[in-house]
Amino acid sequence: MSYLFPTYQRWDIEPAKAEGSVILGKDGKEYLDFTSGIGVCNLGHRPKGVEQAVKEQLGLFWHVSNLFPQTAQEQAAKCLAEAAGLGSVFFANSGAEANEAAIKLARKATGRTKIISFLQSFHGRTFAGMAATGQDKIKQGFGSMLETFVHVPFNDIAGLEKELDIDTAAVMLEVIQGEGGIHVAEPEFLKAVEAACRKYGALLIIDEIQTGIGRTGKPFAFQHFNLTPDLVTVAKGLGSGLPIGAVIGRVSLNKHFGPGSHGSTFGGNPVSIAAAKATMEIIFEQGFLQQTIDKGHILFDLLEKELASLEIVKEIRGIGMMAGIEVEAELKPLLADLRKAGLLALPAGENVVRLLPPLTVRVQEIEKAMLIMKNAFSTADAVS
Missing domain, CATH: 3.90.1150.10 (Aspartate Aminotransferase, domain 1)
Structure with missing residues (x-):
């Protein structure tokens, strides 16, 4: 008997230890990990620089709340914002929370409620995240979804233009659909999305939960396509395994996200921030x-x-x-x-x-995986 809800189809491997690209099971067998904890351990398991930063923070304080100014939060936010070419950051605990915050901010900033996303997309398992997700299988059994979310086919410019209008608050997309099957957006489609958003005053939200923090060889995947988003959401690889997410946005949106408009008790936790800073210092190096x-x-x-x-x-x-x-x-x-x-x-x-191997994977390990x-x-x- 397990005291856990059976929400996961677990494998028959229990980890005993992990380092780099390898997980050692309690069965004594080594496994080459090309999951990276579902795109989380971009620096591999237990990267030394991140581990040291976390240990140092654990010796100072673990939690004080966001009522206190914290220099490390400012430093981490600056690193994220500059890497994305944007100006402001809100720290959350996960990708779903980051997407929730982005949806709230888009609705508040525009005064509109309609959000357009795409079939086969995945944006999280909260109610807004499920509503934004273009996969029926994750919505089954939960009743009516939140209203004003519209889904159109991915890479379909005509389908988008049919739905995008003056009532649209935002278009939300992944430039590479991860959970949906590794579908890469076509460059002309992405530019058409951006142009349509500008035409109607809708915000462009890019979900980089799985694709961000170096996964595609750039800090963020949208940078392969010369896009200028209004909001970018990140999580997974940001903390090398410690829970953290973030929304990165234009400075002009600050006036819509003032005191009392949004919050998170554990968002920007000092230990997770230490991990995120150390992670970005390594990954964002050219x-x-x-x-x-x-x-x-x-x-x-x-x-x-x-x-x-x-x-x-x-x-x-x-x-x-x-x-x-x-x-x-x-x-x-x-x-x-x-x-x-x-x-x-x-x-x-x-x-x-x-396949989501650690970015630190060795060439010999790639060759072994291919065999x-x-x-x-x-x-x-x-x-x-």
Whole structure:
């Protein structure tokens, strides 16, 4: 019997220890972790610089509340804002909280309520997050969703233009849909979204929960497409495993988010802020980002070389260290076979194997993962 609600389909692996790209199970077996805690451990498990920063903060204070000015919060906010090309930050505890805050701010700033998002998107499991998400499966059983959320097909300019009007508060999108199946937005579509938002005075919200903090080889994935968002939401990789999320926005929005308009008891917790600062100091260095780009090229070159010609492989897509392999095979047994062989990978959408290796992964570890995948994919049964 477990005293936990059965909300997760857990694997039969219990971690005993983790470091770098490897998890050691209590069964004594080592697993190459290409999940990064679902895109969280971008620096691998227990990165030394982050661990030291957390230990130092634990020796000072753990929590004092946001009634107190905290220099470290200001420093972390400055780092985030400058990396995104924006000016103001609100710290939350998670990606769902960050998206909630962005939705609230968009509605308050524009005086409108309509939010447009996209089919196959994922924006969290709170009620506003579910309403914004374009996947029916996460909404089942919860009754009526919040009103004024509209979903249109991804990469469909005509569908967007049909819905976007003077009643629209914001358009909310992922430039790479993570949970939805690693679908990459087309550049012309993204520019059309931005232009339409400017035309009607709607805010452009970019959800970088999974794609941000160096995952694609830039601080944020939208920077591959020369976009200028109004709001950006981040979480996952920001704290290297400690809970933290954030909304980054234009300074002109400050007047709509004054005292009493929003808050979070634990948002910007000192220990999580210490982790976030140390994480960004490493990842946002240009040399580190270039290494991520280079390893991303190696990853995708090997995916094409080793997997593209296999019978079950339909398409390989992604950017940087975020890859999806769409397969014509049953996903659950395929992922189980990978685990048995020592590689941890994730599902995405209905039939996509998702790879989110640590940005610090070694080339030899990428090569090892490709060998495991080739063997598993070669013996998998294709869906007829």
